[in-house]
Amino acid sequence: MRKTITTTFFSLRSPVLGLVFLFTFHFSPFISIAQTPSQVIQKVNKNFSKVSNYSCDMLIHTDISFIKMNDIKAKIFFKRPNKFKIKAEGILLLPKQNPNYMFAMLSDTASYTAFKSGNEMVNGVNCSIINVLPLKDTADLILGKFWIDEARGIILKSNLTTRSNGTVLIEHFYGTNAQYALADKLIFTIETSKFKIPKALVADLNSDSDDDNKSDAENKTSKITLTFSNYLVNKGVDDAVFK
Numbered sequence: 001m002r003k004t005i006t007t008t009f010f011s012l013r014s015p016v017l018g019l020v021f022l023f024t025f026h027f028s029p030f031i032s033i034a035q036t037p038s039q040v041i042q043k044v045n046k047n048f049s050k051v052s053n054y055s056c057d058m059l060i061h062t063d064i065s066f067i068k069m070n071d072i073k074a075k076i077f078f079k080r081p082n083k084f085k086i087k088a089e090g091i092l093l094l095p096k097q098n099p100n101y102m103f104a105m106l107s108d109t110a111s112y113t114a115f116k117s118g119n120e121m122v123n124g125v126n127c128s129i130i131n132v133l134p135l136k137d138t139a140d141l142i143l144g145k146f147w148i149d150e151a152r153g154i155i156l157k158s159n160l161t162t163r164s165n166g167t168v169l170i171e172h173f174y175g176t177n178a179q180y181a182l183a184d185k186l187i188f189t190i191e192t193s194k195f196k197i198p199k200a201l202v203a204d205l206n207s208d209s210d211d212d213n214k215s216d217a218e219n220k221t222s223k224i225t226l227t228f229s230n231y232l233v234n235k236g237v238d239d240a241v242f243k
Contacts, residue, residue, distance in 0.1 A: 035128075037115055037128075037130045037131075038114060040116075040128050040130055040150055041106055041109070041114055041130060041148070043150065044103075044153050044154065045109075046153065047154065047181040048180060048181040049107075050234075051078070051080075051182070051234065053077075053078060053080065053234060053235070054076075054231060054232060054233045054235075054237070055077050055078070055231075056182075056228045056229065056230055056231045056232065057075060058075065058076050058086070058099075058226055059071055059072070059226070060072045060073075060074060060088075060224065060226055061224070062093050062222070062225075063223040064224075065192075065220060065222070067093070072089075072092065073088065074092065076099065076228070077242065079239070079242070083242045084100050094224065095188050095190060095224065099183070099186060099226065102144075103181070105132075105141065105144070110135075111135055111136065112132045112134050113132075113133050114132050115131050115133075116128055117129045117131050122147045122149075122156040122157050125149050127147040127150075128147075128148050128150050129148075130146045130148055131144065131145050131146075132144035132145075140162050140164050141160060141163075144158065144161075145158065145159040145160075146158045154172070154178055155172050155181070156171075157169070157170065165191070166193075166194030167191055168189070168190055169188070169189040170189075171186070172185075173186075177231050182228070182231060184228055184229070187225050188223065190224065191221060
């Protein structure tokens, strides 16, 4: 006896298939796909790439126990591809890692390898921790560690191990220019004993024989706070400024 096997196929008009399509369409936007370290960094680079030029005011506050300095006002100018200028009256006490240092370094993606080492909360934001290792031994940076807000593509904290200034911790705070990855405030925590002091201050320090001051320089960390205001982004900067 021949048996008849009946197979049922759903047409496009099938209400069951319609429900399947509806279910998939409704919930697919909530599927999360993890970003690679390169993609996370690329989002930061993309934000800063929106900046063709900018200028802003900067206030420099130093908190170094053996150096007494008043706050210094300065002006910053930037123009692509790599023109950068700080104008100020008086002695500038700044880490080598200026406000644009990280953008210049991270944008050169062929100069380093990146890997993720986990997640951590920074100021209430869940950040990806991205580590950067330079491919050349001649680079000033030995290791870079960045806490990045993936959603906004901004760095909230960075820890740089360098040949020139030892370990530098930087806290990043943002305001209305976060879409450009431009911070309103940067707080640098530096190793006092490894920080290079301008020559104009060296003579004054050498003339001070206070052993406590020398101990401070050898054992403590210090802070330098940069506060930015009056940003003018993509409004044009004359080349004459950089001469």
